[in-house]
Amino acid sequence: MNVMEIFETMEYGPAPEAAAPGLAWIKEHEPFGLYINNQWVKPASGQYIESINPATGKQLTKVAAANGADVDVAVAAARTAYETWGKTPGHVRARYMYAIARHIQKHSRLLAVLESLDNGKPIRETRDIDIPLVARHFYYYAGWAQLMESQLRDYQPVGVVGQIIPWNFPLLMLAWKIAPALAMGNTVVLKPARYTSLTALKFAEIMQEIDLPPGVVNILTGEASQVGEALVRHPDVNKIAFTGSTDVGRSIRRTTAGSGKKLSLELGGKSPFIVFDDADLDSVVEGVVDAIWFNQGQVCCAGSRLLVQENIANRLIEKLRVRMEHLRIGNPLDKAVDIGAIVSPGQLKEIQRLVNQGVEEGAVMWQPSWACPIEGYFFPPTLFTNVSPATTIAQVEIFGPVLVSMTFRTPAEAVELANNTRYGLAASVWSDNINLALDVAPKLKAGSVWINCTNLFDASSGFGGYRESGFGREGGKEGLYEYVRPKWETQETPLEALHIAKNSTSSNGSEPNEDEDGETAFQDLAFGSSNGHLATLPAIDRTPKMFIGGKQARPDSGYSRDIYDPQGHMIGQVGEGNRKDIRNAVEAAHAASGWAVGTTHNRAQILYYIAENLSIREDEFARRIVQQTGRPYADAVSEVQVSISRLFSYAAWADKFEGVVHRPPIRGAVLAMPEAIGVMAIACPEEYPLLGFISLVAPAIAMGNTLVVVPSQQSPLSATDCYQVLETSDLPNGVVNVVTGASDTLSQVLADHDDVDAMWYFGSAEGCKNVELASAGNMKRTWVNYGHPRNWLDPVQGEGEEFLRESTQVKNIWIPYGE
Ligand code: NDP
Numbered sequence: 001m002n003v004m005e006i007f008e009t010m011e012y013g014p015a016p017e018a019a020a021p022g023l024a025w026i027k028e029h030e031p032f033g034l035y036i037n038n039q040w041v042k043p044a045s046g047q048y049i050e051s052i053n054p055a056t057g058k059q060l061t062k063v064a065a066a067n068g069a070d071v072d073v074a075v076a077a078a079r080t081a082y083e084t085w086g087k088t089p090g091h092v093r094a095r096y097m098y099a100i101a102r103h104i105q106k107h108s109r110l111l112a113v114l115e116s117l118d119n120g121k122p123i124r125e126t127r128d129i130d131i132p133l134v135a136r137h138f139y140y141y142a143g144w145a146q147l148m149e150s151q152l153r154d155y156q157p158v159g160v161v162g163q164i165i166p167w168n169f170p171l172l173m174l175a176w177k178i179a180p181a182l183a184m185g186n187t188v189v190l191k192p193a194r195y196t197s198l199t200a201l202k203f204a205e206i207m208q209e210i211d212l213p214p215g216v217v218n219i220l221t222g223e224a225s226q227v228g229e230a231l232v233r234h235p236d237v238n239k240i241a242f243t244g245s246t247d248v249g250r251s252i253r254r255t256t257a258g259s260g261k262k263l264s265l266e267l268g269g270k271s272p273f274i275v276f277d278d279a280d281l282d283s284v285v286e287g288v289v290d291a292i293w294f295n296q297g298q299v300c301c302a303g304s305r306l307l308v309q310e311n312i313a314n315r316l317i318e319k320l321r322v323r324m325e326h327l328r329i330g331n332p333l334d335k336a337v338d339i340g341a342i343v344s345p346g347q348l349k350e351i352q353r354l355v356n357q358g359v360e361e362g363a364v365m366w367q368p369s370w371a372c373p374i375e376g377y378f379f380p381p382t383l384f385t386n387v388s389p390a391t392t393i394a395q396v397e398i399f400g401p402v403l404v405s406m407t408f409r410t411p412a413e414a415v416e417l418a419n420n421t422r423y424g425l426a427a428s429v430w431s432d433n434i435n436l437a438l439d440v441a442p443k444l445k446a447g448s449v450w451i452n453c454t455n456l457f458d459a460s461s462g463f464g465g466y467r468e469s470g471f472g473r474e475g476g477k478e479g480l481y482e483y484v485r486p487k488w489e490t491q492e493t494p495l496e497a498l499h500i501a502k503n504s505t506s507s508n509g510s511e512p513n514e515d516e517d518g519e520t521a522f523q524d525l526a527f528g529s530s531n532g533h534l535a536t537l538p539a540i541d542r543t544p545k546m547f548i549g550g551k552q553a554r555p556d557s558g559y560s561r562d563i564y565d566p567q568g569h570m571i572g573q574v575g576e577g578n579r580k581d582i583r584n585a586v587e588a589a590h591a592a593s594g595w596a597v598g599t600t601h602n603r604a605q606i607l608y609y610i611a612e613n614l615s616i617r618e619d620e621f622a623r624r625i626v627q628q629t630g631r632p633y634a635d636a637v638s639e640v641q642v643s644i645s646r647l648f649s650y651a652a653w654a655d656k657f658e659g660v661v662h663r664p665p666i667r668g669a670v671l672a673m674p675e676a677i678g679v680m681a682i683a684c685p686e687e688y689p690l691l692g693f694i695s696l697v698a699p700a701i702a703m704g705n706t707l708v709v710v711p712s713q714q715s716p717l718s719a720t721d722c723y724q725v726l727e728t729s730d731l732p733n734g735v736v737n738v739v740t741g742a743s744d745t746l747s748q749v750l751a752d753h754d755d756v757d758a759m760w761y762f763g764s765a766e767g768c769k770n771v772e773l774a775s776a777g778n779m780k781r782t783w784v785n786y787g788h789p790r791n792w793l794d795p796v797q798g799e800g801e802e803f804l805r806e807s808t809q810v811k812n813i814w815i816p817y818g819e
Contacts, residue, residue, distance in 0.1 A: 010662040015335040017123045017453045022113035023060075026198070032063045034070055034221065034347025035204035037077040038214035042070035049194060049223065050311035054341035055332050055376040063197045071230040074218040078160040078187040079236055081215030086157045088213075093145040097182060097656040099210040101138035104131065107206065113201055115171055116332040118198040120341030120377070121295050123333050129741060133457060134175040140459035141179035144480055151477075155484035157185035158262055159238030165194035167246045167343050168399075174200055175615060176474045177241050178217060180458070189218045189237070191228055193244075195343050195814040197221040198244060212248075224248075232256060239263065241482065246397075246423075246468050246779070254263070256431070258769020262785045265779070266300065266464055268397040269425030271446065272418035273454065274301030276411070276431035277312045280297060280422060283452065283648050284430050285323050288403065291428065291454040293327060293339055295382050297401040298347070298722070299315040300469075302428035303454050304398060304644070307417050312409045317385060317771030324381050325368045333720035339401060342377040351379050351400030354585045358384050358393035363404065374742060390419055409435060415443045418436045422778075424466025428454040441813045442675070447473070450756030458664030461812045462672055471781040471809075477674060478810050487794055518785035536672040544720030546575045546740055547721075550733025552723065556580040561741060563717060564780045566630035576733070577741035580707065585737035585758060589679040590733030596676040596704035600655035605700055607651035609729040610698075611644045617725070618644075621718060628689055642793055643694040649799050650702040657703065657804045668816035673806035676704030677781065678757035680752035683743055683771075685762035685785075688716035688792045693722060695792055697736060697801035705758075706735050708750060713743040747771055754778045760786070760806065781809075 006013050031048065048062035057402040066074075085093070099720060104111065111134075112126040121130075144151075161181050165173035181188050192200040204219045220227050232240055232255050239262035242252055249265040256263055274293050275284050291303025309315050342348045359365050364386040372378035384404040387394050389657035393404050394629040408414040418427055426452040431437045441449040447464045450456055457463060462473035470483050511807035546551040555575030563572045575581070595603075614621065618640050625636035680700050689712045700707055711719030719738055726736055739746055744767045751759050751774035758781040761771040765787030773783045783806045792798040 012336040014330065017113060017116075017333045017335060019113065019117060019333055020112055021097070022117050025110060025114065025202070026061045029201070030061055032061065032197075032201055032221070034064050034066050035076045035201070035207070035217075035219040036070070036095055037081075037218065038208060039068075039211070040470050043067065043222070045283050047205040047225070049354045050219075051101050051195070051197060051345070053376075054343050056279055057345075057376050063201070063221040065226065066220040068220075068230040068791055071227060071234060073229075074189045074220055075160060075236050076816055077215035078189050078218055080156070080213070081213060082160055082187040084189050085213060085216050086159070088185065090145045090148040093185065094142045095298040096143035096210060097138050097179065097611065097643070097701055100206060101135045101142060101193070103206045103210055103774045104135040104138060105203065108132070108135070111171060111202060111510060113333070114198045114202055114275065115143065115196075116255060116340070117198045119167060119170060120668070121342055122337045123292055123336070123341045124335055125295060127553065130169060130172045130619050131460070134171050135457040136806070137175040137179040138363070141183040144180070144477070145183035152184075152480065152484060153774060154487050156487050156490070157183075157404070158483055158485050159186060159187045160236060161239045161241060161483065162229050162234065162237040163188055163190040164231065164240070164242045164244065165192055167196040168295060168300070170196035171199035171203065173243050174203060176243075180479050181241075181483050182216065182739050184324070184480055186239070186483050187216050187261055188229060189220060191220050191222070191231060191497050192222055212359065218384060221460075223771045229255075233525065235259075235562055237261060238614065239483070241472075242266070246470075249470055250776045253779065254773050257772030257776075258786070260426070261483070262485070263466075264474070265470035266474060267299050267425075267468065267470035267779070268399075269302070269303050269423045269465065269469050270397050271303050271423070271426040271428075272305045272307050272421075272444070274414050274418055274427075274429045274440070275308045275316060276414075276433070276436060277309040278432045279430035280432060281312065281316055281451070285319050285454075287428065287430060288320060289323065289338070289455050289743050292403045293401050294455055295532070296339055296342055296379070298343060299455065301427055301448065301455065302339050303426075304403060305421075306403055307416075307603065308405060308413070309415055310407040313405070316384070320383060321366060324383065325370075327368065329378055329380065330373055339378075339381060342379050342400065345377055348377040348379060351402065353395060353400055354393060354400075355382060355402060356399045358387070358391070358404070361393065363386075363391065363393060381461040381662070386599065389417060393414070395421065409527075411440055415440060420447045422468040425464075425469035428452070429810075435491070438548055438813075441674070442811070443757055447809065448814065451816070453816050455810070456664070456666065456814050457668075458662070459665050461562070461662040461814070462810050463812065465809075466809055470777045471741055475676045477660070478672065478814075484642065486548050486802060497592075508532055542572070544572060544574050544578060546581060547720070547723035547726070547736070547738040548581065548585045549591065549737065550727070553584070555741070556584075563628070564625055570797070572717055574720060574740040575613040577710075577739040577746055579749050580606055581741075582746060585739050586679060586753055587735050588734040590755060592706045593678070595701070595706050595732055595735045596678075598704075603656035603704065604651045606729055606731050607647050607654060607698060607702060610725055610731065611647035611651065611728050613725045614640070614647065614722075615644050621721065623819045624688055624718050624721055628717055628781060638793070639688060639691045642798075643691045646691070646694050646799050650698040653699070653804055654702040657801075659810065662812070666816055667818045668814065671813040671815065673813065674703065675810050675811050676805070678705065678806065679708070679755060680705045681708045681710075681747070681753070681756045682714050683747040683761040683767070684711045684719065684752070685789065685792070686712050686714055687789060688727075690722070691720035691792045691798070695798050695803070696762070698761075699732075699799070700807045701735055703804060703807035705807055708737045708739060709747045710739055710743050710750070713741075716740045721769050733799050736769060743767075743769070748774060751782075753776050758782065762790070763787070
């Protein structure tokens with residue numbers, strides 16, 4: 001085609017990027033090795049796996065297939081390197097990371113070509129989006145390495161991190177994971193996806209070029225069953241960071257349960273793309289192109305569900321069809337191509353299967369009139385209308401260029417439809433009415449919300465999911481917390497220091513009373529009297545009940561549990577909670593969801609009020625602690641006082657844990673808002689019956705969650721006494737529900753419960769494991785102590801931002817501005 005013909009037809013001419021430099025680099029490096037301790041080594045298995053160019057279906061090269069033995073060597077190298085890298089000053093780490101960023105830029109074109117060859121994505125995307133963002137991540141996190149000593153001074157690195165990444169953004173996912181890990185002083189063993197290892201190998205070469213100390217980054221190519229699983233199970237790995245499918249994420253949650261490994265999971269999605277009738281439809285059409293045809297729709301946060309206000313649906317669908325007709329599919333190295341190849345024949349087959357199912361389920365499928373290339377793995381952009389919300393294609397992640405559209409009438413209906421998914425990764429909202437858009441954004445259960453834009457990413461802004469889209473955030477300052485742990489965590493806290501001795505006697509001499517044998521008369525402490533007259537009367541029976549939906553509730557089982565003091569005297573009975581009580585409590589907690597949308601000022605007021613009412617009854621609560629634990633009275637008083645102070649702390653935090661405004665390099669801002677997680681379950685520690693309860697309940701409700709709390713099993717009476725305090729403090733019904741009984745049994749029910757969004761468990765190592773295992777059911781977020789006690793009296797361990805972060809999930813709302 002000559003220039004004149006192009007001018008006449010306005011057809012695109014070919015604009016091919018040369019594959020030669022990429023192919024030459026591959027040739028030069030064959031056979032590829034594994035990258036361990038800054039050396040290229042042969043895989044222990046002696047095996048290699050094919051890497052295919054998805055645009056041709058032909059083999060590009062073979063990469064080494066690591067196995068468990070290689071994982072052992074790489075983890076050992078990372079461990080040795082950690083001893084030094086973990087202590088390397090932030091400024092030095094920043095220099096290395098700066099060098100990485102620079103070298104990414106120096107090799108940017110080669111990286112872009114390799115990525116397109118290996119993955120099949122258009123060169124326009126790898127050149128203009130993936131690779132620049134990779135460099136940006138290393139620059140951005142070089143800054144955090146520099147600032148760690150001043151800005152995260154109470155934190156230390158986690159240790160050796162195992163990172164497992166998918167094939168859809170191979171080098172970008174590597175950067176998302178490696179950059180924050182190195183910045184915080186961790187060392188890494190990374191496994192790329194088997195389809196797309198090449199840019200990770202080029203990245204390894206860059207590590208050599210910049211002389212990164214040996215063992216800080218190790219890259220093992222190979223199969224999931226050989227490398228991925230071994231990494232997840234390895235006892236000397238301190239954290240696993242995974243991006244991929246929800247099913248594999250769930251299995252990793254189960255495998256790591258109870259191991260003490262930190263875990264972050266970035267999983268699938270079925271993100272809504274909501275269009276209100278006042279939106280600029282031409283912009284919307286381009287938005288849809290970016291939402292679902294970017295990277296062939298193989299994007300975890302792809303806007304794959306188009307929700308359109310009914311009165312404009314026909315107009316929008318018509319415009320979309322016109323646009324789809326003009327999309328160009330083909331050779332990913334052609335700079336004028338919009339849609340490249342699907343990564344593998346397996347993925348292609350799966351997309352086709354789901355599309356067939358959509359047709360069988362009665363939805364109307366539309367595809368452009370042109371045909372896809374015959375060679376390679378291509379799938380045309382596809383639009384489904386007449387889709388019913390419960391069908392497979394409306395619920396399941398297709399991970400291909402397939403858009404399903406549905407209509408709504410009102411904003412409330414839009415929110416309901418948008419949230420009608422087990423996922424919660426992202427959403428975009430299109431409206432020229434900013435009030436409407438900003439009203440809808442917080443109601444969407446999604447980690448990122450884009451207003452009048454979509455699929456925007458930046459190192460400064462966190463990314464991650466709600467619900468079955470996983471937990472943990474990548475990007476921004478919030479992403480750093482995935483790669484650090486509190487400094488105090490290394491200190492082994494001796495149990496004696498925790499004042500949990502069960503047989504200690506009074507030491508202050510004045511209270512409590514001691515009998516002639518020196519044994520404390522615990523049973524008299526709480527309710528008896530020194531007044532001989534009254535003491536002859538039988539005490540009025542006091543039956544602590546459970547507290548559900550703001551009402552005192554008898555246990556469904558009809559059974560009670562005896563509570564003893566350390567000397568073995570029975571001091572009370574509490575309800576023996578069961579599955580049904582938990583169910584009622586979870587229901588009550590859901591019904592109280594209005595707590596999250598109330599003002600933070602109101603939450604602060606109520607926390608102060610609880611503190612005030614507790615303080616009026618300080619003596620009574622102290623005596624109750626003495627009665628249950630046998631600790632000295634003065635000690636018990638200080639537990640009550642610390643509890644009051646803790647309530648004050650969270651009343652203070654309620655309107656101050658505010659999030660930030662990120663400034664990514666766009667005209668606009670990103671609001672990073674910490675939001676309540678929803679319904680949380682809390683299993684309290686055995687030690688500190690009151691302080692353990694308050695220290696966990698206060699931050700969770702301060703952040704707007706509603707709770708089901710299982711108090712200390714041995715000493716539940718402080719918590720049951722508390723409901724009277726809660727009742728008199730204007731706390732709305734159902735915000736805190738207390739179910740007493742066998743802690744581990746109840747915790748198991750809560751961890752299994754699909755309507756519980758997060759669970760905290762402070763108990764035995766075995767209990768922690770069970771909670772983590774069960775949480776995989778609905779991928780609820782967990783926070784457990786792996787059987788290690790905390791010193792709850794110490795404000796560094798017992799309160800603060802760690803608790804607030806565990807009580808919230810960050811939503812990033814992207815708001816571009818300007819005409
Ligand atoms: P997977 O979740 O299987 O793979 C992602 C990564 O995890 C790869 O590196 C893979 O290795 C590795 N892996 C797989 N199984 C295990 C395991 N048991 N233990 C440790 N590591 C493991 O995704 P697929 O590539 O199979 O894609 C399937 C579906 O997953 C897609 O259709 C899509 O729905 C979803 N997906 C979501 C992504 C996201 O960004 N959230 C990204 C990719 C896929 P290997 O490559 O060797 O198999």
